[in-house]
Amino acid sequence: xxxxxxxxxxxxxxxxxxxEKAAVLVENGLVIAAGRRADIGLPDGAHVVTAPAGTxxxxxxxxxxxxxxxxxxxxxxxxxxxxxxxxxxAVALAAAARAQLSLTYGVTALRDMxxxxxxxxxxxxxxxxxxxxGPRLRACGRGLTVTGGHMDPSAYADHTTxxxxxxxxxxxxxxxxxxxxxxxxxxxxxxxxxxxxxxxxPGIWWRPEMSPEEIRTACDEAHNQGLRVASHTSGGxxxxxxxxxxxxxxxxxxxxxxxxxxLMVKNGTYLVPTLLVNxxxxxxxxxxxxxxSPWSIASRKAKWLSLEKARKAGIKVGCGTDAGxxxxxxxxxxxxxxxxxxxxxxxxxxxxxxxxxxxxxxxxNAGVLAAGRFADMLLVSGNPLDDILILGDPKxxxxxxxxxxxxxxxxxxxxxxxxxxx
Numbered sequence: 001x002x003x004x005x006x007x008x009x010x011x012x013x014x015x016x017x018x019x020e021k022a023a024v025l026v027e028n029g030l031v032i033a034a035g036r037r038a039d040i041g042l043p044d045g046a047h048v049v050t051a052p053a054g055t056x057x058x059x060x061x062x063x064x065x066x067x068x069x070x071x072x073x074x075x076x077x078x079x080x081x082x083x084x085x086x087x088x089x090a091v092a093l094a095a096a097a098r099a100q101l102s103l104t105y106g107v108t109a110l111r112d113m114x115x116x117x118x119x120x121x122x123x124x125x126x127x128x129x130x131x132x133x134g135p136r137l138r139a140c141g142r143g144l145t146v147t148g149g150h151m152d153p154s155a156y157a158d159h160t161t162x163x164x165x166x167x168x169x170x171x172x173x174x175x176x177x178x179x180x181x182x183x184x185x186x187x188x189x190x191x192x193x194x195x196x197x198x199x200x201x202p203g204i205w206w207r208p209e210m211s212p213e214e215i216r217t218a219c220d221e222a223h224n225q226g227l228r229v230a231s232h233t234s235g236g237x238x239x240x241x242x243x244x245x246x247x248x249x250x251x252x253x254x255x256x257x258x259x260x261x262x263l264m265v266k267n268g269t270y271l272v273p274t275l276l277v278n279x280x281x282x283x284x285x286x287x288x289x290x291x292x293s294p295w296s297i298a299s300r301k302a303k304w305l306s307l308e309k310a311r312k313a314g315i316k317v318g319c320g321t322d323a324g325x326x327x328x329x330x331x332x333x334x335x336x337x338x339x340x341x342x343x344x345x346x347x348x349x350x351x352x353x354x355x356x357x358x359x360x361x362x363x364x365n366a367g368v369l370a371a372g373r374f375a376d377m378l379l380v381s382g383n384p385l386d387d388i389l390i391l392g393d394p395k396x397x398x399x400x401x402x403x404x405x406x407x408x409x410x411x412x413x414x415x416x417x418x419x420x421x422x
Contacts, residue, residue, distance in 0.1 A: 002027045002046040003403060006037055007057035009383060013355040013368035015348060018385060024057060026375040029402035034369040056383050058351065059367050060108025060135075060376035060399065061391070062358035063333050065251055065272050065320025068095035068123070069115035072328040074284040079325075080156070083116070083165060092119045099123065099134040100415065102323075102330035104407040106397045108376040109136040111320070111362050113191055113230070113251070114143035114151060117164045121186045133406055133415055136376070138362045140191040140230070141182040142167040144175055144218060149209045150193040150232055172217035175210070179221040188362075190222040194231045194247065195238030199295045205255060205302075206234035212241050219246030228363070230272075235260075235302070243269050249361055251320070254278070254299045256306040261313050270316050270361050273307055275339040276332060277322035284326065307343045317345075318361045319354035334392030347385045375403035 003026045010022030012034055023040035025032040033040055042048065051057065069091050073079055086094070095115070102110060112120040124137035144167050145151035151166035169178040179190050194215050198207040210218075215231075222229045228248040233239045235255025242250060243263045249270040256264075256271075264271070281296050310317055321336045323329045333354075340350040359367025366374040381396040390396055394410030406413055 002032070002043050003049060004040060004042060004046050005049045005051070005057060005377065005379075005400075007051040007055045007379065008053060009056040010034065010369070011056060011058040011348070011351060011385070012370065013059040013352060014370070015352045015356070018056075018348075018383075022057060024369055024375070024377065026403040029375055029404075031369055031371055031373050031375050033371055051379050052381070054382060056380045056385075057369070058378050058380060058384070059355040059369055060378050060401065061106045061333060061354050062109040062111075062319070062362070062364070062367060063102065063107050063321055063323065063336075063354075064111045064318040064358040064361050065113050065274055065322050066102075066110050066329065067114060067322070067324030068098050068110065068112050068120050068329070070324035071098075072324050072326060074280070074326050088117050088119050091116060092123055095120055095123050096126075096132060096134060098324075098329040099127075099137070100132075100412050102333070103133070103135050103399060103401070104397075104410050104412050105330040105333055105394050106378045106380075106391065106399050106407075107135055107330060107333050108378075108399065108401050109359070109362065109364055109366055110138070111189075111358070112137060112139040113322075114140060114166065116142065116166075118185045124188075125186070133401075133412065135401070136364060136366065136374075138188040138364065139186075140189050141185045141187040143191040143193060143232070144169050144178040144182070145193045146170055146209055146214075150196045169214075172211075172213045175214045175218040176221045179218050179225070179227075183222070183225045183227060187227065189228045189230060190218060192218050192229060192231045192247070194242040195233050195235075197234050197295055197299075199293060202294055204236070205295055205298055206236040206238050208238040208241065212245050215242055215245040215247065219248075235306070243267060249318070254303040254306055256309060258309070261309050261315070264310075264315050265313050268316075270318055270357070271310050272318040272320040272361070273303060273310075274320050274322045274336075275303060275307070275343065276336045277325060277327050278303055279335075279339065280326040304343055307340075311344060311349075316357050316360065317353050318358045319350070320358075332392075334389065337388050337391060341388050347388045350388060351384065374401075376401050377403075
C-alpha cells in the first residue's frame with residue numbers, strides 16, 4: 001500500500017531549503033517521492049497521514065559512533081566490572097535495549113564501533129531478520145588494536161584475562177589476519193586504533209599506536225573485501241600518517257593540522273569529531289583531590305579549531321556521540337547536533353551531518369528523503385531549524401522505520417514487528 005505523509009515543513013536531508021506544505025510518498029518501506037504536497041498529490045488508494053499543524057518531517061537521525069555493548073556509566077571501575085560480569089547473551093540483550101531506547105529518541109540507525117565477540121553483529125542480524133524492532137545497525141565486530149594498545153588495556157590484574165574483548169594484532173601480517181577474521185564474522189567495516197593520546201610531554205598530545213605498514217595493510221585488506229576502515233585517532237603527524245595510509249573515516253581527531261586537512265580533502269576522508277564525549281569529561285564530577293588533566297583541557301580547545309578547519313575545507317563531518325563511553329545511549333544524541341551548531345554549523349548543516357553524511361559513512365540507503373531511499377523518518381513537533389534543541393524532547397517525536405511507526409512520544413510501540421503490524 002502507498003502512504004502519503006503530509007507535514008507543514010519538509011527537511012529532506014540534502015541541505016536544500018526546507019519545503020513548506022510538503023509530502024512524502026512511501027511504498028514497501030521506500031520513499032517513492034518527496035517534495036511539495038501539490039506535486040506529490042494523492043495516488044489512487046493511498047493511505048494519508050496528515051501531521052498536526054507546526055510539524056516538520058525529516059529523515060531519521062543517525063549516530064555514527066556508539067558502543068552498544070556498554071552503558072555509558074562514567075565510573076571507570078564500574079565500566080570494567082560491566083566487561084567482567086556480562087556474558088555474551090547479557091551483552092546482546094542490554095545492547096538491544098539501548099538500541100531500542102535510541103530509536104525512541106529518533107535515532108533510526110547506529111554505527112557500532114566495537115563490541116566483544118560478535119554480539120552486535122548478531123544483534124544487527126536479528127533486527128534485519130525481523131526478530132526484534134531496532135534501528136538499522138552497522139557493526140565492526142571487535143576493534144583491531146596492538147598488544148597493550150588503546151583497546152587492549154593493561155588495567156587488570158596480572159592473573160586476569162578477557163577473551164575476545166578486543167582483537168590484538170601485531171605487525172602487518174597480524175592486522176591482515178585481524179581484518180580477515182572480523183570480515184569472516186560479518187563485520188560491515190573494520191575499526192582500527194592507529195594513533196592515541198599522549199600526556200607526558202606538554203604540547204605533544206598524540207602518539208602513534210600502529211606503524212604505517214600496519215595501517216596500510218589493514219586498509220588494503222579491508223578494501224580488498226569491500227569494507228571501509230574507521231580509526232580511533234588523536235592528531236598531529238600520526239593522524240596525517242593514518243589518512244595517508246588509506247583510512248576512510250577518522251574518529252575524534254581533535255588536533256588536525258593544515259597538511260592533514262589538505263590530505264583529507266584530497267582523499268575524501270570523513271571526520272566524526274565526537275564533540276560530546278569530550279565535553280562530558282568536564283560535566284562528570286571529579287573525585288576528591290583530582291583535577292582535569294592538561295590533555296583534557298588542551299583537547300577541549302583544539303577540537304573547535306579542528307572542526308572550524310574541517311568545515312572551511314569542505315570535509316564531510318558526521319555526527320557521532322561515542323555513546324557507551326561516558327555518554328548514555330539515545331538520550332544525549334541531540335547534544336552532538338547542538339555542539340556542531342555551537343562550533344559554527346548552521347542547524348541545517350548539523351542535521352545533514354546527522355542524516356545524509358552519516359548514511360554515506362555507513363554506506364546506508366537512508367539519511368535522505370528521496371526516491372529509492374529507506375523511509376526512515378522523524379515527525380517533529382516544531383521546527384528544528386529554529387531550535388535544534390527540540391530534537392532532544394522525545395515527547396515531540398514520532399519515529400518511522402521503513403514507513404512503519406515504531407515509536408511515539410518517547411515510547412517504543414512494540415518490541416516485535418508482528419505486534420506493530422497487527
